[in-house]
Amino acid sequence: MLLFFLALAPCMAHGLMVPAAQKPLEPKPLHDERKTQADFHPDPFYKPYSSTEQISACHRGQGPAGVFGAETSDCDSPFSLVNATFQWIEDNLKGSIDFIIWTGDSARHDSDEEIPRTEKQVLDLNTMLVAKFTEVFGKDHNANDTDPMNEFVLPIVPTLGNNDIMPHNILSPGPNRWTEKFSHVWRNFIPESQRHSFERGGWFFVEVIPNQLAVFSLNTLYFYGSNTAVDGCAKKSEPGYEHMEWLRVQLEFLRQRGMKAIIMGHIPPARTESKMSWDETCWQKYALWMRQYRDVVVGSLYGHMNIDHFILQDFQDIRKKTVKGKGQRVAGMVPQSLEDDFTIQSSAEYLTALRTGWSKIPEEPGPERESMLQSGNAYDIVRSLTRGKKHKSKREKYLKKIGGEWAERYTFSTVTPSVVPNYFPAMRVIEYNITGIDGLRLPSQVRKNDAEETELNNEHDMDVTTGDSIVTETKDSKKKRKSKHKKHRKKKPEFTIPDGPSKSSPPGPAYSPQTFTWLSYTQYYANLTRINNDFHDSVLAKDEDDDGMHAEKKWRKGKHRDRKPKKKLNPQSFHYEVEYDTKTDKVYGMPDLTVQSWLKLAKRIGKYKPAEEKELFDDDDDDDDDDDFFDNEERTDSEAKVAGSYGTDDILDLQKCNSRRRKHHGRKATNRVWFTFLKRAFVGTKSDEELHEKFGDPIDEEGHQ
Numbered sequence: 001m002l003l004f005f006l007a008l009a010p011c012m013a014h015g016l017m018v019p020a021a022q023k024p025l026e027p028k029p030l031h032d033e034r035k036t037q038a039d040f041h042p043d044p045f046y047k048p049y050s051s052t053e054q055i056s057a058c059h060r061g062q063g064p065a066g067v068f069g070a071e072t073s074d075c076d077s078p079f080s081l082v083n084a085t086f087q088w089i090e091d092n093l094k095g096s097i098d099f100i101i102w103t104g105d106s107a108r109h110d111s112d113e114e115i116p117r118t119e120k121q122v123l124d125l126n127t128m129l130v131a132k133f134t135e136v137f138g139k140d141h142n143a144n145d146t147d148p149m150n151e152f153v154l155p156i157v158p159t160l161g162n163n164d165i166m167p168h169n170i171l172s173p174g175p176n177r178w179t180e181k182f183s184h185v186w187r188n189f190i191p192e193s194q195r196h197s198f199e200r201g202g203w204f205f206v207e208v209i210p211n212q213l214a215v216f217s218l219n220t221l222y223f224y225g226s227n228t229a230v231d232g233c234a235k236k237s238e239p240g241y242e243h244m245e246w247l248r249v250q251l252e253f254l255r256q257r258g259m260k261a262i263i264m265g266h267i268p269p270a271r272t273e274s275k276m277s278w279d280e281t282c283w284q285k286y287a288l289w290m291r292q293y294r295d296v297v298v299g300s301l302y303g304h305m306n307i308d309h310f311i312l313q314d315f316q317d318i319r320k321k322t323v324k325g326k327g328q329r330v331a332g333m334v335p336q337s338l339e340d341d342f343t344i345q346s347s348a349e350y351l352t353a354l355r356t357g358w359s360k361i362p363e364e365p366g367p368e369r370e371s372m373l374q375s376g377n378a379y380d381i382v383r384s385l386t387r388g389k390k391h392k393s394k395r396e397k398y399l400k401k402i403g404g405e406w407a408e409r410y411t412f413s414t415v416t417p418s419v420v421p422n423y424f425p426a427m428r429v430i431e432y433n434i435t436g437i438d439g440l441r442l443p444s445q446v447r448k449n450d451a452e453e454t455e456l457n458n459e460h461d462m463d464v465t466t467g468d469s470i471v472t473e474t475k476d477s478k479k480k481r482k483s484k485h486k487k488h489r490k491k492k493p494e495f496t497i498p499d500g501p502s503k504s505s506p507p508g509p510a511y512s513p514q515t516f517t518w519l520s521y522t523q524y525y526a527n528l529t530r531i532n533n534d535f536h537d538s539v540l541a542k543d544e545d546d547d548g549m550h551a552e553k554k555w556r557k558g559k560h561r562d563r564k565p566k567k568k569l570n571p572q573s574f575h576y577e578v579e580y581d582t583k584t585d586k587v588y589g590m591p592d593l594t595v596q597s598w599l600k601l602a603k604r605i606g607k608y609k610p611a612e613e614k615e616l617f618d619d620d621d622d623d624d625d626d627d628d629f630f631d632n633e634e635r636t637d638s639e640a641k642v643a644g645s646y647g648t649d650d651i652l653d654l655q656k657c658n659s660r661r662r663k664h665h666g667r668k669a670t671n672r673v674w675f676t677f678l679k680r681a682f683v684g685t686k687s688d689e690e691l692h693e694k695f696g697d698p699i700d701e702e703g704h705q
Contacts (some may be wrong), residue, residue, distance in 0.1 A: 002261025021650075027595035039418030040162065042125050043076035043108040045115055048569060052491040053672035059114040066532030067571045068262050069421035072559045076108040077420045082132065084574040085419060085427075085526075089461045090136045092576070097429065098156050099208040100137075100214060103303035104161025104266035105418075110168060119166055126185050155208040157298050158186055159217040161266040161304065162224065166332045171221040172229040173239040174201045203246060205261075212437065213298075213516060214254060219243060220302075223282035225338075234327035234494070241327075241495070244285045248498050251293045260298050260509060263290075264442050268302030269414045270311055270338055272353035274386035277304075284322040285495070288413045291315045296510040297502035297518050298432075299593070300413040307347055308417040308426065308523065308680045312410050312602055315403070348694050351681060355674065358606030361599065362401040365394035371570070402599065406511035412598040414521075421528055427576065430521040430593075431583070437515060476502060511595050518593035520583035525683050533572050536696050560686070579684060587676045604673045 045056070046069075047406045051061030058075035060063040065073075107122040137152045146149075162169045165178050179202045183195055194204035221227050222240040233240035254261055269286055270277040278286070290297055290313060321327075332500035392400075403409030417426040473598045501508070509517040541681075582590045590597040608663065678691050 039081075039103070039105040039161070039420050040082060040129060040305060041076040041105055041108050041418075041420040042079060042082050044079065044121075044125070044378065044448060045108075045112070046076060046078035046553060048078070050473065054111070059112055059115060059490065062535060066528055066534050067528070067569055068530055068532055068574060069425065071421040071528040071532075074109075074422065076111075076113065077425075081419070081421070081425060082129070085425065086132045086136050088574065088576055089427075093429065094136060097154065099215070100133075100156045101264050101301055102156060102158040102263070103301065103416075104159045105303065106161065107163050109359050109427065110164060111463045117166060122164060122166060123181055124186060126182070130185060131140065139412040146236055147377055148188045149191060151301060153244075155187050155206050155213045155215075157206050157208070157217050157264065158189055159266050160202050160219055160221055162221060162226075165221070167581075169221075169224065169226045170229050171202070171219075171227055175199050178202075193257065197246065201243055201246070203243055206260075208262075209437075211257065211259065211337045213260050213262070215262045215264060216247065216250070216471070218247070218263065220265035220278070221268040223269075223278040223286070224267050225277060225279050227653070232281040233285050236494075240279065240282050244282065244289070248496065250500060251289065251296055255293065255296050259296070260295075261296050262298050263300035265300075265302055267304045268311060269313065270305065270350070270415075271313075271317075272357060274353065275338045275350070281327050287315060287318050288339050289321055289498065292498040292500045294408060294510065295413070295505055296412060298413075298509045299518055302413055302415050303418060305415050306418045306420070306422045307351070307415070308683060309351065309677070309681050310598060310602075311354070311413045311415065312358070313413065315409050315411075323497065325367050325495050325497050326547070327494050344632055347681070351678065352695070355606050358602040361603040361606060362398055363607075364603070365398055406507040406594075407596045408507065408511060410595050410599055411510060412595055417523075417525075417683050423685040424528055425526045426578075426683050427524050428521050429524070430518055432593075433509075433513065433515055435515055494639070513592060513594065520581065520590070520593065521582075522581045523579045523680070525579045527575045527684075531572050531574055533570055534692060535572065580680065589671060605671070605677050607671075 015668065045059045046065070047059060048065055048067045049062065050058045050065045051063030052058055052065055052070050052073040052075055053061065053063065054074070055061075056063070058070055058073070058078075064070065064276060065075060067078070068084060069075070069077055072408040077393060088682055093421065108117065110117040133156055137154055138151055139145075139151060160171070160178075160182065164182075165171050171178060179199050182202070183199050185324060186198075189206070190198050190204050191206060194206075201222070203217060205214045205216040215334045221245050222238075223233065224228055230240060232240055233244050235241055241680070267277050271283055274284060290300075314437055338346075356434070399405055401409070416428045417423060418429065419425045452611045506512060506514075509515065580588075582588055590601060675691065678695055679686065680692075
């Protein structure tokens with residue numbers, strides 16, 4: 001399970017205010033953060049000091065399974081980790097967040113043949129986590145309130161994970177027993193007017209800030225390539241088709257109401273040249289919707305994959321047939337699905353494929369006009385000022401390639417690491433802008449009749465049987481349409497193509513800093529190796545995948561697999577700590593979380609040319625030293641040459657490298673931004689040596705390893 005904690009922040013101010021819901025009808029101050037959390041996978045059978053072997057799964061035997069979890073193994077989360085996580089949230093985050101996004105997978109894996117999962121157990125584990133949310137965020141003295149949506153001091157938006165059903169990955173078209181049962185388990189999270197939609201297909205939305213901002217909970221199981229009970233989003237008979245139509249209709253209503261939307265789900269729309277997680281017909285519609293509603297959608301959040309990374313959706317990958325309203329599959333196109341559970345090897349292949357794609361992002365030119373003016377070259381100045389339309393500057397060509405000044409050729413999705421300790425447990429707090437919003441009330445403070453007026457009734461807007469939107473035509477429009485058909489009898493589109501933003505409307509909050517634009521996020525993690533305190537030193541074994549084996553379903557026994565823990569349990573106090581904060585992080589250097597910032601980061605990760613002078617050095621040095629070196633010190637001729645050729649992002653501190661040549665002799669060159677991205681992808685559980693051996697090879701000019 002993954003939780004996104006969101007806290008709204010006024011631009012240029014970061015003070016957090018304590019939520020006070022004692023007076024339900026008075027305006028409640030918004031904060032500047034929201035929280036996201038993913039993939040808890042609680043396991044009631046977990047036993048400390050049990051074996052991490054696949055045959056035991058941390059349920060029996062003797063081994064290195066720690067009190068709070070067996071990090072880097074495939075074992076699930078002990079209840080002690082779940083309880084400690086919620087306690088830490090209550091002590092450190094409660095009162096500074098506005099709503100929570102919970103991206104599913106709240107039951108254990110079915111990994112132990114001796115203790116198979118049951119439907120009752122899956123539902124009980126989800127109910128247990130609802131109870132934990134109630135302990136931390138439930139309202140006091142609320143016994144006489146009959147409104148199920150008034151149980152919490154802040155909105156909580158859950159979604160179905162592929163392990164929240166049985167068999168895992170397989171969800172048949174709704175209504176079905178799972179949507180009906182979860183509509184009861186999550187009755188305090190799903191608005192009354194959304195119950196029918198949820199029971200029908202497992203999707204709904206919540207106006208987390210009434211009349212301003214909604215969070216859409218997608219049922220990504222109907223898009224998932226591994227769900228063999230459904231068949232994509234092309235046919236009207238498929239739940240994926242209906243789901244996409246529902247999303248289109250609701251986004252259109254939000255546009256008409258002047259609202260914004262956050263999209264969330266469990267399985268992300270991961271897509272590389274060779275593999276993808278969603279069915280291609282679903283990805284095509286999703287990308288088209290995100291393009292057409294880019295003035296409405298603020299951003300999207302997902303879990304499932306356990307590794308910390310982001311994804312760019314390139315609208316140039318939308319097929320022409322999709323734009324024309326044709327959703328059929330391309331003949332001969334059979335994409336390979338991404339594995340359900342990533343091994344280290346498959347994660348490495350996936351991340352490398354992402355980097356290869358990012359290496360093809362158009363190169364941003366330097367400040368051409370300014371350099372001409374400074375050089376004083378009269379010919380260049382006159383040529384620049386009098387250049388006609390046929391002779392565009394490099395920057396004009398670049399902007400055209402990326403979709404204009406705001407990079408509207410792309411959008412992004414963030415994928416957050418999980419609480420389950422496949423690596424280290426993690427959670428994320430996102431800060432975003434509430435400038436210009438005064439006196440807003442959270443849903444818990446809106447009268448029931450007020451909420452009913454603002455909620456959308458899906459049945460009035462859409463035929464839930466076919467998924468078709470219902471449009472009322474006037475007599476004049478009918479005549480006009482018939483006359484056009486007589487002249488040009490085009491084939492009717494298979495689905496409705498939404499209109500894009502008005503040409504006069506400004507770019508949306510995902511592209512231009514404004515209200516609801518994401519400003520930064522703080523990534524937290526719990527170092528279980530230190531907290532469990534089971535070994536006399538912190539030396540870890542190398543990953544099993546390092547032996548060159550490429551088994552797709554290989555069980556990970558963890559880095560402590562061959563070690564004997566201490567005789568007595570003696571854990572340290574449990575806590576999460578900051579892994580990095582994009583607001584202050586100098587490696588990523590992101591001024592905000594707009595598409596432009598993600599695009600530039602992706603390009604820096606993908607761009608790399610090795611220099612002979614560079615070597616990889618230990619990452620325990622302070623980042624400030626690396627970034628300040630070229631700013632405050634004079635460079636030698638060779639250093640200046642390297643910096644001029646490859647940019648400061650790729651240049652490691654040469655003085656420090658020279659002092660460590662003997663220690664790191666023979667290492668391969670590594671882009672520092674790429675290397676940092678990898679360390680964070682695995683939540684700091686991989687050593688420099690491991691990452692270097694798997695990812696240290698330089699890429700060529702076309703971006704291939």
